[in-house]
Amino acid sequence: xxxxxxxxxxxxxxxxxxxxxxxxxxxxxxxxxxxxxxxxxxxxxxxxxxxxxxxxxxxxxxxxxxxxxxxxxxxxxxxxxxxxxxxxxxxxxxxxxxxxxxxxxxxxxxxx
Amino acid sequence: xxxxxxxxxxxxxxxxxxxxxxxxxxxxxxxxxxxxxxxxxxxxxxxxxxxxxxxxxxxxxxxxxxxxxxxxxxxxxxxxxxxxxxxxxxxxxxxxxxxxxxxxxxxxxxxxx
Numbered sequence: 001x002x003x004x005x006x007x008x009x010x011x012x013x014x015x016x017x018x019x020x021x022x023x024x025x026x027x028x029x030x031x032x033x034x035x036x037x038x039x040x041x042x043x044x045x046x047x048x049x050x051x052x053x054x055x056x057x058x059x060x061x062x063x064x065x066x067x068x069x070x071x072x073x074x075x076x077x078x079x080x081x082x083x084x085x086x087x088x089x090x091x092x093x094x095x096x097x098x099x100x101x102x103x104x105x106x107x108x109x110x111x112x
Numbered sequence: 113x114x115x116x117x118x119x120x121x122x123x124x125x126x127x128x129x130x131x132x133x134x135x136x137x138x139x140x141x142x143x144x145x146x147x148x149x150x151x152x153x154x155x156x157x158x159x160x161x162x163x164x165x166x167x168x169x170x171x172x173x174x175x176x177x178x179x180x181x182x183x184x185x186x187x188x189x190x191x192x193x194x195x196x197x198x199x200x201x202x203x204x205x206x207x208x209x210x211x212x213x214x215x216x217x218x219x220x221x222x223x224x225x
Contacts, residue, residue, distance in 0.1 A: 004155070042116075043156070043199070043215040058212065090155050098143060098203070101213065103155030 002026055006091050006104035013081045013111045021076040021107050023091030031094045032074035033058070033101065034066060036087040043090065049074055050097065081111045114139045116216035118200050124222045125190055133185040133219045135200030143206075145183050146213060147176050148199040156199055190223045197221070 007022040023032065033048040045058030049068040063085060065077045074093075078085060088108050092101040115138040125131055137145065144163050148156035160169045162178035169176050173194060175186045185198055197220045201213040 040217065042217040043201075043213075045212055048212065092155075100146060100158040100161055102158065103148075105155050106153070 004091055004093055004102050004104035006089075006107050008107060009105065010108050011110070013078075013109065015081060015083060015111060017081050018077070018079050019081065019109075020078075021089055021091075021109075023074045023076070023093075023104060025072055025074075025091075025093040025102070027093060027095070027102065028071070029093035029095050029102075030071075031097060031101075032068065033092045033094075034064070034074065034076045035090045035092065036060065037090060037106075038087050046076065046089075083111045085109065086111045114202055114204055114214040116200055116202055116214055118198075118216035118219050120219060121217070122220045122222070124224065125187075127191055127223055127225050128189050130186070130188045130190070132187070133198055133221070135183040135185070135216055136181060137183070137200070137202045137216075138181075139202045139204050139214070141205035143203045145178055146201045146203065147183070147185055148201065150197045150199055150218065159198075187221070190221075192223045192225050195221055195223045 004025045030051050034046040035043045037043045044060050047066040049055050052071040055066045067075045088106050090106050091104040094101040117136045119134045144161050147159040150156045160176040165180045173188050177184045197218040199218045201215040
């Protein structure tokens, strides 16, 4: 039972490049989330999904897009990376809207 | 706007030296307060959820308590393996579904042998 798996673990991008972060969960959870973690800022919600085919904006959605085509996968896209998007990105999932979230191991992204 | 403030930012203890971490919060209608542990280079790991003032939960050397304005994470006789960053988060009661957590910046705990 892998839980929440994020791909890749590390990535370096040049400004203006695009990329997709993949999150997969094997717990049959309905809810999935993308957070970013920055020093002095804590974890901040980027986008979330309450079920297959649904997405919603979180606290800091600008510059990111997401898709939830399959229940087990939640993709985070950066269309044109900026240095301000240098961060550690965490995916999480939960059974319901009120239950605890399980986090992946994170993706460290550097935009130069 | 929901706010979570954790103190201290960093805490260094000797093995066996008990202490408490604080999480002060402001939220419009609390659904739940969550405590997570985060090890370096890892994702947060769930510890506790507290729902109402007066509630307490325990796990090994950790005990979490909740009042209407703050939560405490008490660590009794800590061991070096308790060293980690402890995160607090609140979830507001919302009309629509969606588990949106507001996190504090965390307390970095170091326990020396």
